[in-house]
Amino acid sequence: MNYKVNFEVEKDDFEKAGEASRKIKKTLKQLGVDNKTIRHIAIAGYEGEMNLAIHSDGGEIILEVSSEKINLTIQDVGPGIPDLDLAMTEGYSTASDKVREMGFGAGMGLPNMEKNADFFEIHSKVGKGTKIQMSFNLK
Amino acid sequence: MKVSELVKQKPFVLLNESVDTNREIETGYVGDLLSWVMANADNGCAWVTIQTHLNTIAVATLLEMACIIIPEDADVEVETIAKATEEGIPIIKTALNAYEVCTFLGNLGIQ
Numbered sequence: 103m104n105y106k107v108n109f110e111v112e113k114d115d116f117e118k119a120g121e122a123s124r125k126i127k128k129t130l131k132q133l134g135v136d137n138k139t140i141r142h143i144a145i146a147g148y149e150g151e152m153n154l155a156i157h158s159d160g161g162e163i164i165l166e167v168s169s170e171k172i173n174l175t176i177q178d179v180g181p182g183i184p185d186l187d188l189a190m191t192e193g194y195s196t197a198s199d200k201v202r203e204m205g206f207g208a209g210m211g212l213p214n215m216e217k218n219a220d221f222f223e224i225h226s227k228v229g230k231g232t233k234i235q236m237s238f239n240l241k
Numbered sequence: 242m243k244v245s246e247l248v249k250q251k252p253f254v255l256l257n258e259s260v261d262t263n264r265e266i267e268t269g270y271v272g273d274l275l276s277w278v279m280a281n282a283d284n285g286c287a288w289v290t291i292q293t294h295l296n297t298i299a300v301a302t303l304l305e306m307a308c309i310i311i312p313e314d315a316d317v318e319v320e321t322i323a324k325a326t327e328e329g330i331p332i333i334k335t336a337l338n339a340y341e342v343c344t345f346l347g348n349l350g351i352q
Contacts (some may be wrong), residue, residue: 117320120299124328127303137284144303145279152275152296205292210276217280 105133105167111154116204119155122163123148126174133167133193135240142218143172143238149211150234156201158232172238174219182228190216190223242266242332242349244308247287252335252345253310256317257326261282265330266307269346271339283304287346295316295332298324306330312339 107129127144143224154161160220161178183184183189190212197207203205212234216222226232227228245262248255260293269284272278273292282288284305290297293315301309308331310318317332325332335342 117295120296123303124299141284146297148279148303149276162330202296204296205273205275205278205290206296208274209274210274210280212277214280222288 105129105165107165109151109162109163109165111151111158111163113155113158113160115155119151120148123153126163127163129165130167130172135167137146139172139238139240143174145161146215146218146236146238147174149214150174150236152206153211154178156197156206161231169240170241171220171240174236174238176215176232176234176236178231180229183226183232184228184231186224189226193235197211242351244287244333246332247308247346247349248331249346250349252337254334256311256322256332260326260329262308262331263294264307266299266351269293269343271343272314279304287351289317291339293321294319295324297321298328298330301325301330302328308333310335310342310344312337312342 126147130140131164152158159180164175166173189192192213193209195207195209202206220239223235251302267288268283270282270286273290280286282304284308287308288306289310312351314336
């Protein structure tokens with residue numbers, strides 16, 4: 103990888119949530135990545151960032167760029183997802199009423215990430231945390 | 242139609258006057274579920290939403306929207322307007338409801 107950068111995302115920090123995705127987008131623009139790929143990464147990155155703020159105990163987003171592809175890793179320190187199949191189901195969400203009133207919790211976060219990435223893999227362990235790895239091919 | 246032309250129309254008020262309004266409105270989108278909007282709204286759209294908190298600006302910035310239109314005179318937080326100005330996103334308020342905004346934009350030729 104030619105370029106690597108980490109962004110920390112704190113639990114419940116809705117004010118800052120979106121900052122990491124914005125910085126990622128800005129970085130990719132500066133690197134000359136095409137607009138369509140940037141859109142895919144912006145959507146997937148934003149969903150990952152919001153999931154960290156809404157559901158996790160805190161975590162980070164890692165952006166890695168090479169000449170062939172862009173990797174986005176979203177990982178947290180807990181609490182972990184008990185049923186991954188259910189979590190991946192469009193429309194399923196465990197978000198609180200307060201968060202839903204803000205327009206989150208549509209149950210589209212993980213499916214949106216999977217749809218926008220060329221490669222998507224999620225691992226989770228209750229009590230340990232969740233790690234999502236995504237790749238986006240550069241044409 | 243440019244944002245600057247839209248805000249000259251009587252029902253619309255630009256809340257952050259210092260922002261650049263030279264951006265072309267290419268289409269419109271209505272929605273309050275942020276993930277749904279992220280997945281489906283087009284770049285360059287005028288986004289009609291009743292959500293007025295800070296995170297709407299993140300969505301609008303990431304999708305390079307032309308502007309945000311807040312219907313039914315809903316109050317917009319000062320922090321949201323400040324962030325929108327920082328990110329160069331025009332925030333427009335109107336007494337019209339979301340449906341009326343859409344018909345208005347449609348009559349102006351925005352498809």
